[in-house]
């Protein structure tokens with residue numbers, strides 16, 4: 001799904017610590033996911049308006065992010081607030097990074113440019129346990145097909161919920177390109193129960209899924 005079509009999963013919440021940033025790609029659009037020191041996540045276009053440096057290479061300073069190249073600082077609305085080479089300049093309002101709506105739900109950061117999109121809603125889920133983000137050199141449809149072999153209801157109106165080994169996993173699909181997909185995986189359930197051995201078990205399971213998809217296993221049913 002594209003950012004303008006609805007909420008797209010772009011990172012595991014646990015992978016974006018306060019004061020850090022990371023680059024990501026959604027259907028060819030480069031974005032930066034960053035978290036300010038108050039703990040709020042932001043998703044923007046990954047391009048500094050000055051000379052085009054990736055904002056994901058920048059440094060988070062409190063509730064600002066500073067570009068790596070010339071140090072221009074942007075507030076959480078994407079507005080440039082400080083230019084080190086001109087410290088007394090009142091920065092024009094036009095110098096702004098395009099920003100996207102960002103929300104966190106089920107241990108995942110979601111982003112969109114759509115105005116009235118609905119976030120995924122999994123009834124009765126209050127706690128999740130992060131597993132990992134998996135980057136696969138396969139088309140998203142092939143990834144969904146592999147997961148649907150494991151659980152035929154996984155994408156039948158269920159937003160990628162896979163029942164496996166007595167657990168339920170949310171496998172949120174991010175389309176990077178026609179040949180590359182990210183899968184953000186969480187266990188639907190409390191870390192008090194699932195942290196540790198189960199996280200490790202499903203992280204290894206995910207590695208196996210990737211290996212089989214990238215190895216072009218003819219019988220996709222073998223991933224089950």
Ligand code: FES
Nearest residue numbers: 048050051067070
């Ligand atoms: S390219 Fe970002 S401050 Fe110059």
